[in-house]
Amino acid sequence: xxxxxxxxxxxxxxxxxxxxxxxxxxxxxxxxxxxxxxxxxxxxxxxxxxxxxxxxxxxxxxxxxxxxxxxxxxxxxxxxxxxxxxxxxxxxxxxxxxxxxxxxxxxxxxxxxxxxxxxxxxxxxxxxxxxxxxxxxxxxxxxxxxxxxxxxxxxxxxxxxxxxxxxxxxxxxxxxxxxxxxxxxxxxxxxxxxxxxxxxxxxxxxxxxxxxxxxxxxxxxx
Amino acid sequence: xxxxxxxxxxxxxxxxxxxxxxxxxxxxxxxxxxxxxxxxxxxxxxxxxxxxxxxxxxxxxxxxxxxxxxxxxxxxxxxxxxxxxxxxxxxxxxxxxxxxxxxxxxxxxxxxxxxxxxxxxxxxxxxxxxxxxxxxxxxxxxxxxxxxxxxxxxxxxxxxxxxxxxxxxxxxxxxxxxxxxxxxxxxxxxxxxxxxxxxxxxxxxxxxxxxxxxxxxxxxxxxxxxxxxxxxxxxxxxxxxxxxxxxxxxxxxxxxxxxxxxxxxxxxxxxxxxxxxxxxxxxxxxxxxxxxxxxxxxxxxxxxxxxxxxxxxxxxxxxxxxxxxxxxxxxxxxxxxxxxxxxxxxxxxxxxxxxxxxxxxxxxxxxxxxxxxxxxxxxxxxxxxxxxxxxxxxxxxxxxxxxxxxxxxxxxxxxxxxxxxxxxxxxxxxxxxxxxxxxxxxxxxxxxxxxxxxxxxxxxxxxxxxxxxxxxxxxxxxxxxxxxxxxxxxxxxxx
Numbered sequence: 075x076x077x078x079x080x081x082x083x084x085x086x087x088x089x090x091x092x093x094x095x096x097x098x099x100x101x102x103x104x105x106x107x108x109x110x111x112x113x114x115x116x117x118x119x120x121x122x123x124x125x126x127x128x129x130x131x132x133x134x135x136x137x138x139x140x141x142x143x144x145x146x147x148x149x150x151x152x153x154x155x156x157x158x159x160x161x162x163x164x165x166x167x168x169x170x171x172x173x174x175x176x177x178x179x180x181x182x183x184x185x186x187x188x189x190x191x192x193x194x195x196x197x198x199x200x201x202x203x204x205x206x207x208x209x210x211x212x213x214x215x216x217x218x219x220x221x222x223x224x225x226x227x228x229x230x231x232x233x234x235x236x237x238x239x240x241x242x243x244x245x246x247x248x249x250x251x252x253x254x255x256x257x258x259x260x261x262x263x264x265x266x267x268x269x270x271x272x273x274x275x276x277x278x279x280x281x282x283x284x285x286x287x288x289x290x291x292x293x294x295x296x
Numbered sequence: 297x298x299x300x301x302x303x304x305x306x307x308x309x310x311x312x313x314x315x316x317x318x319x320x321x322x323x324x325x326x327x328x329x330x331x332x333x334x335x336x337x338x339x340x341x342x343x344x345x346x347x348x349x350x351x352x353x354x355x356x357x358x359x360x361x362x363x364x365x366x367x368x369x370x371x372x373x374x375x376x377x378x379x380x381x382x383x384x385x386x387x388x389x390x391x392x393x394x395x396x397x398x399x400x401x402x403x404x405x406x407x408x409x410x411x412x413x414x415x416x417x418x419x420x421x422x423x424x425x426x427x428x429x430x431x432x433x434x435x436x437x438x439x440x441x442x443x444x445x446x447x448x449x450x451x452x453x454x455x456x457x458x459x460x461x462x463x464x465x466x467x468x469x470x471x472x473x474x475x476x477x478x479x480x481x482x483x484x485x486x487x488x489x490x491x492x493x494x495x496x497x498x499x500x501x502x503x504x505x506x507x508x509x510x511x512x513x514x515x516x517x518x519x520x521x522x523x524x525x526x527x528x529x530x531x532x533x534x535x536x537x538x539x540x541x542x543x544x545x546x547x548x549x550x551x552x553x554x555x556x557x558x559x560x561x562x563x564x565x566x567x568x569x570x571x572x573x574x575x576x577x578x579x580x581x582x583x584x585x586x587x588x589x590x591x592x593x594x595x596x597x598x599x600x601x602x603x604x605x606x607x608x609x610x611x612x613x614x615x616x617x618x619x620x621x622x623x624x625x626x627x628x629x630x631x632x633x634x635x636x637x638x639x640x641x642x643x644x645x646x647x648x649x650x651x652x653x654x655x656x657x658x659x660x661x662x663x664x665x666x667x668x669x670x671x672x673x674x675x676x677x678x679x680x681x682x683x684x685x686x687x688x689x690x691x692x693x694x695x696x697x698x699x700x701x702x703x704x705x706x707x708x709x710x711x712x713x714x715x716x717x718x719x720x721x722x723x724x725x726x727x728x729x730x731x732x733x734x735x736x737x738x739x740x741x742x743x744x745x746x747x748x749x750x751x752x753x754x755x756x757x758x759x760x761x762x763x764x765x766x767x768x769x770x771x772x773x774x775x776x777x778x779x780x781x782x783x784x785x786x787x788x789x790x791x
Binding site (some may be wrong): 104159208209210237250252276277278279280 | 387510682684694696771773774775776779780781784
């Protein structure tokens with residue numbers, strides 16, 4: 075027993091040291107949130123199989139030090155060349171207030187927006203605001219990262235709540251969520267790629283697809 | 297010769313019949329496409345109860361009068377409906393479409409009172425303008441109420457000016473239909489009575505028509521009104537409790553008038569009527585027609601209409617409770633004033649010294665106005681009938697709800713459930729009873745009550761937490777009921 079302890083202790087100490095080192099490298103993601111546009115989240119749910127609503131401020135999300143917003147001002151393309159409202163540059167213009175004129179609205183049904191990060195990057199978080207001036211749920215939200223602008227190869231799916239596989243990215247297991255001013259924080263899981271694509275398929279108010287802002291937090295790949 | 301042709305009543309009616317047919321053609325397409333508003337769903341449910349053989353039970357808390365159902369029931373039967381499940385959106389809305397078409401025809405009957413050309417233009421406006429077309433396709437009481445109000449004004453005027461029996465009876469019938477449509481009829485009765493008094497005072501020195509209202513005419517009209525109201529409210533003698541309920545409805549109506557979540561500012565109706573591309577033109581024409589009506593030597597019926605318009609617009613604007621369909625009540629005088637204004641503009645154009653310029657200018661104005669009206673009607677009635685940006689679509693059921701029964705059916709089929717059991721738990725489940733009417737095993741529970749075991753649960757977002765244990769093996773899917781209002785469909789979770 076004593077021999078076992080004496081052999082294991084240095085390994086444990088080394089692992090602990092490594093973990094502390096890694097943890098020290100991580101910092102809370104600093105986000106600037108817009109003002110809430112409707113009072114009170116109308117979904118005080120704490121039930122199985124449903125994402126619980128945020129009560130107050132979101133818990134710190136840890137990202138490696140040096141993580142930056144890679145998407146600010148970057149080029150945006152979409153499946154809908156002629157948005158119903160707004161222009162595609164609104165997706166990355168930094169304005170997430172959510173009031174009139176701050177969002178782009180793509181046509182009905184399944185649509186996507188794609189952000190070109192300009193170079194291959196490591197993605198730690200994606201923060202998306204579809205629309206937050208009323209309680210809405212956007213259907214079939216899928217977020218992917220890839221180096222292929224056509225998303226045919228090397229695609230990493232980092233979020234998918236399309237449980238009926240309407241989008242065609244496979245049946246998702248992530249949960250539906252209600253839009254709020256805090257946006258939806260998606261764990262990037264360190265996925266690598268130059269492009270980030272977000273799908274949706276209408277919402278609970280209408281069949282259109284809105285984007286106020288998308289932030290892609292990460293680091294340009296070395 | 298021309299005068300002789302126009303004096304023929306039949307020939308004078310033809311343009312109005314044509315306009316009514318065109319109005320009908322505009323009102324019928326895609327009648328079932330717009331989702332059912334909660335109020336339409338409730339009215340549909342009542343018709344379903346009547347089809348099942350139950351009497352109409354008047355309840356001032358959440359029902360208006362029985363007129364709409366009385367008209368919808370035979371129409372539903374003619375269309376082959378035998379139960380609530382058989383009913384469709386288009387079948388029910390046909391009732392309102394018919395009422396709206398009758399209103400267009402009534403402009404023909406108003407020609408003697410307000411003039412042939414103004415009434416023809418007014419009928420055209422009512423046939424094609426966005427607001428009347430929109431709410432004439434809505435299974436609520438408003439279009440029937442509007443037709444009955446017009447009937448009361450026309451027959452009341454005729455009864456007063458001629459003292460004949462038939463118009464007095466028609467006035468009573470119209471007033472009875474009004475009250476049995478909506479209790480707000482009393483506001484219109486008050487406005488009309490006050491208008492008669494003001495009109496009489498205004499015209500005391502002249503030969504005012506109002507001075508000829510005889511006690512006999514009043515008695516006949518009142519008798520008819522009481523008889524028809526009693527017949528309808530008691531559902532042809534089957535429910536006499538409706539009469540005391542009607543008499544005791546006042547406190548509830550006063551409370552409702554205070555707002556009950558539908559409070560709007562004083563200028564709400566003015567803003568609504570002026571909205572859209574054509575709103576400004578229509579308001580401008582109405583103002584012109586209204587000012588012309590106030591001229592001392594102007595036609596007496598227009599003066600009476602002006603007084604009534606001011607009173608009814610003030611009443612509706614002062615009451616905090618406002619919904620956009622109430623604006624249909626303002627549209628009768630608006631159409632007539634606008635019609636009068638267009639007629640005046642034409643007279644001005646043809647009598648102008650520069651007639652070669654004035655007539656083409658008038659023609660361009662008419663074409664422009666017609667284009668704007670057509671554009672607004674297309675946008676609001678057909679392209680975006682339930683869109684939250686459409687000011688007529690008030691707290692409207694969203695298209696999203698249409699997917700709810702489909703999803704239940706698909707999943708039930710997938711899981712081999714031939715007759716799914718559905719439990720709905722919500723304090724206000726409407727319009728779900730309408731959308732789930734074809735499922736035979738469905739129950740509705742209030743929050744806190746314990747529902748039966750079910751294959752699918754539907755809950756409001758607020759109550760789901762109370763049923764944690766019951767829902768633990770279910771996966772939720774959100775559906776939008778109205779803009780900003782969500783419900784949850786709980787599906788069996790994949791194993």
